[in-house]
Amino acid sequence: MTNIINTIRTNKKGFSLIVTLILSFVALGFISALLYLIMSGTTLSGKGKIYTSALEAAKGLTDVIVLKINTDSLTCNPSPCSSGSVVTNVANLLDGTGYTGTIRVINKSTYAYGTPSKNYDLYLINIVVTANFGKDRSEVEFAYEVEK
Numbered sequence: 001m002t003n004i005i006n007t008i009r010t011n012k013k014g015f016s017l018i019v020t021l022i023l024s025f026v027a028l029g030f031i032s033a034l035l036y037l038i039m040s041g042t043t044l045s046g047k048g049k050i051y052t053s054a055l056e057a058a059k060g061l062t063d064v065i066v067l068k069i070n071t072d073s074l075t076c077n078p079s080p081c082s083s084g085s086v087v088t089n090v091a092n093l094l095d096g097t098g099y100t101g102t103i104r105v106i107n108k109s110t111y112a113y114g115t116p117s118k119n120y121d122l123y124l125i126n127i128v129v130t131a132n133f134g135k136d137r138s139e140v141e142f143a144y145e146v147e148k
Contacts, residue, residue, distance in 0.1 A: 050131050054138035057099050058129040062142055064090050065103065065125060069146055076105060083107045087125075094129070102128045106141070110148070119148040 068074040068090065076085035087103035094101045106124040113120070123144045130137040 050136045054129045058127045058138045058140040061127050081105050098132050099129050
């Protein structure tokens with residue numbers, strides 16, 4: 001009987017097995033945490049890309065609207081373009097991109113200044129671009145002045 005007790009006390013194989021299992025679980029926990037951080041970083045990066053794309057689409061629409069104002073080809077509903085009207089001939093540029101856009105003329109005012117007096121139109125425009133596949137949206141507001 002004393003031989004069996006001495007054998008159990010001197011046998012370290014069970015202890016090393018337990019230490020190995022504990023270290024394996026700790027390593028597994030670190031690897032799991034690392035994979036979670038990588039996956040959440042990828043998701044966050046993708047969402048940032050969707051917003052950035054919506055913002056770039058809104059900025060591109062500003063260029064098109066400025067061109068339409070300069071060539072006097074901007075059409076609105078109700079016509080003519082005035083405060084509160086919706087721009088109708090630009091938003092279709094987003095068709096097939098996965099984004100939808102709403103363009104409104106917040107305010108349009110005509111005034112004169114200078115010597116000799118010249119007439120100017122001042123447009124305040126709001127552009128909202130929304131992603132069809134998420135809740136991300138971008139909003140751009142700008143003012144543009146053009147001589148009549």
